[in-house]
Amino acid sequence: MNDINKKTAVKAAQLEQILASNVRTMLASTSMAIILAYMQKDNASYELLIAWLVSSIAINAVRLAFTLNCLRKPSTDFKTIENRLNKFRLGVVVSSLLWGSVSFFMFTPDEPRHQMFVIYMLAGLSAGAVVSYSADIICAMSYTLLSLVPMLLRSFWFGDEISIAISVAGFIYVGYMIASIRNFNRNMTENIMLRFNAVKRESEIKQLAFYDQLTNLPNRRLLFDRLDHALAVSARSGRRGALLFLDLDHFKMLNDTLGHDMGDLLLKKVAERLLRCVRESDTVARLGGDEFVVMLEDLSDDIDEATKQVEKVADLIIETLNIPYMLNTLEHSSTPSIGIALFGDHGSSHEELLKHADIAMYAAKRAGRNVVRHFDFTMQEAASASDSQATVN
Numbered sequence: 001m002n003d004i005n006k007k008t009a010v011k012a013a014q015l016e017q018i019l020a021s022n023v024r025t026m027l028a029s030t031s032m033a034i035i036l037a038y039m040q041k042d043n044a045s046y047e048l049l050i051a052w053l054v055s056s057i058a059i060n061a062v063r064l065a066f067t068l069n070c071l072r073k074p075s076t077d078f079k080t081i082e083n084r085l086n087k088f089r090l091g092v093v094v095s096s097l098l099w100g101s102v103s104f105f106m107f108t109p110d111e112p113r114h115q116m117f118v119i120y121m122l123a124g125l126s127a128g129a130v131v132s133y134s135a136d137i138i139c140a141m142s143y144t145l146l147s148l149v150p151m152l153l154r155s156f157w158f159g160d161e162i163s164i165a166i167s168v169a170g171f172i173y174v175g176y177m178i179a180s181i182r183n184f185n186r187n188m189t190e191n192i193m194l195r196f197n198a199v200k201r202e203s204e205i206k207q208l209a210f211y212d213q214l215t216n217l218p219n220r221r222l223l224f225d226r227l228d229h230a231l232a233v234s235a236r237s238g239r240r241g242a243l244l245f246l247d248l249d250h251f252k253m254l255n256d257t258l259g260h261d262m263g264d265l266l267l268k269k270v271a272e273r274l275l276r277c278v279r280e281s282d283t284v285a286r287l288g289g290d291e292f293v294v295m296l297e298d299l300s301d302d303i304d305e306a307t308k309q310v311e312k313v314a315d316l317i318i319e320t321l322n323i324p325y326m327l328n329t330l331e332h333s334s335t336p337s338i339g340i341a342l343f344g345d346h347g348s349s350h351e352e353l354l355k356h357a358d359i360a361m362y363a364a365k366r367a368g369r370n371v372v373r374h375f376d377f378t379m380q381e382a383a384s385a386s387d388s389q390a391t392v393n
């Protein structure tokens with residue numbers, strides 16, 4: 001997992017967290033703006049108060065609409081996430097500047113109760129910001145500092161003894177808040193990384209358990225899983241399916257003459273070509289060595305029609321795999337032998353189907369290779385007879 005994925009995961013989680021709490025925050029902030037404006041109606045210029053209130057409500061409405069839009073259309077793209085985070089931060093800065101501006105026109109040293117009320121409101125708001133915005137240190141810090149500190153400074157310079165005491169207490173409070181924001185933010189980032197690493201490990205384990213490491217195709221275990229599912233679906237719907245068992249001809253010779261690495265390269269190229277021959281809903285698996293299996297699903301319910309459909313794919317595979325390969329600088333020709341077994345007609349369990357497709361593939365080898373053979377039960381008798389012959393000998 002690369003750095004960009006890690007960064008994206010962290011930023012996405014940060015954004016998700018701040019967006020999730022922002023609807024509540026916007027409603028609380030708007031209510032507090034209305035209450036504050038009402039309470040200060042006799043202590044500030046009426047025009048300024050109305051302008052401030054309207055601006056606060058407008059910016060909160062824009063931020064709310066932005067939040068709802070992001071929540072409705074989540075993104076996993078790094079650039080989009082970063083862009084949204086920056087816009088969100090801009091909204092936070094504008095909001096906190098508006099709250100900070102309160103210190104210029106709602107500063108009432110002659111009305112200590114009102115003065116305390118304003119400071120109490122701003123402190124409450126910034127405490128809310130620690131909870132809501134700590135996932136992003138820039139949002140949390142700017143909200144706390146820009147909204148509360150201007151009022152504390154004014155109280156300190158222009159207030160009486162009690163205002164100065166409140167201001168000093170306020171600065172201690174801001175110091176605690178900054179420490180909390182940093183702790184919360186560090187813990188959250190660590191949590192995100194732990195979650196991210198756990199997901200990454202899980203996907204690596206799945207990859208090892210269910211996929212072939214050389215070609216990245218599903219392995220035998222995943223093929224059987226999908227085959228069991230496909231057989232159940234086919235039995236219910238009546239739509240047929242098929243297994244194509246494919247073995248490369250004289251693959252050993254390539255290994256012996258050009259080396260194992262060239263053999264590996266051919267196997268990878270064969271896997272790529274096979275994937276191009278089938279629909280996305282079909283499965284191409286590697287059983288091991290030079291053996292591949294293609295599982296076709298959702299074929300016609302009519303046996304003749306289904307047989308034609310499978311033959312068409314098998315012919316396409318033969319044609320595609322017969323095209324010479326470039327193995328580094330060497331041109332190499334390879335052919336496959338293919339055996340076909342149809343769901344239901346040639347077996348109703350994964351073991352049976354695979355065995356029958358394998359028997360058909362051996363019939364294709366015996367027929368001279370680079371051909372397709374359909375399974376029929378006489379092949380099985382022949383295979384059993386030759387097995388018993390081998391045992392007797």
Ligand SMILES: Nc1nc2c(ncn2[C@@H]2O[C@H](COP(=O)(O)OP(=O)(O)OP(=O)(O)O)[C@@H](O)[C@H]2O)c(=O)[nH]1
Nearest residue numbers: 247248249250251252253255260263264288289290
């Ligand atoms: N390069 C490479 N070779 C492998 C791998 N796994 C198995 N093999 C080799 O694949 C070859 C399989 O050969 P076979 O299918 O038995 O024989 P063949 O030469 O293809 O002959 P026919 O199948 O009868 O046409 C053996 O030489 C194995 O050692 C692998 O992961 N990479």
